[in-house]
Amino acid sequence: MENQMDNPPNDYLVWSILSCIFCFWPTGIAAIVKSLDVRKAVSMGDREKAERSSKITKYLILATIIVGVILLITVIVIQVA
Structure with missing residues (x-):
């Protein structure tokens, strides 16, 4: 019987952490949680x-x-205006 997890889906954990740190943390945390679900x-x-x-x-x-x-x-536009 062949193992179904020979080629598992990508969990994107590193990308989740980086996007959480550098972009927008609320959805970044959700991405990390889903990544751990993978x-x-x-x-x-x-x-x-x-x-x-x-x-x-x-x-x-x-x-x-x-x-x-x-x-x-938005922050840049507000600062310039």
């Missing part, structure tokens, strides 16, 4: 949950970066 699902052999959590983690990281950039631009 690791837990992989360790339990639940490929479906791991893939679903990995996808959510990726979207949370993207949202964190977008919100962080928007906030940075």
